[in-house]
Amino acid sequence: MKIKAIMVFFFTTTTPFRIALGIGLSNVYKDNSLTALIVVGLLNVCSAGLLNYMALVDLLAADFMGPKLQGNIRLQIWAYLAVLLGGSGMSVMAIWVW
Structure with missing residues (x-):
């Protein structure tokens, strides 16, 4: 409970400062x-x-280390292929957008 109160205190005291800093920097930002x-x-x-x-x-990690995936090699291969395909697709999209 004490840590939550400290976090709330710092959030409420630093937020107005950060807002003022952002407003001040917006005038000189290029x-x-x-x-x-x-x-x-x-x-x-x-x-x-x-x-x-x-x-x-x-x-x-939670999905790949679960008992359902650990007990089935075929499912592991499909899961790894899906991760590689998803990562490759995101990389292609990043090159396309850039």
């Missing part, structure tokens, strides 16, 4: 500046890395 492009690129990389980690480690 979309096409080198610094802005680097910062946006780094933030996108961090977000993509976190999403990959969540998908592969937290979500897929």
Whole structure:
């Protein structure tokens, strides 16, 4: 209970500061500046890395280590092929969009 109260306190005290910071930076922010492009690129990389980690480690690991999949080799092969096909499809879409 104490940790929840501390988290609520920091959220409520830092949120107005972050809003004010965003409003202040919006006046000097230039979309096409080198610094802005680097910062946006780094933030996108961090977000993509976190999403990959969540998908592969937290979500897929539970499914792949479950008794249903561990007991059936044919189902394992289909599951691995589906993951590879999905990852390949997302890579092709990323190249196509970029």
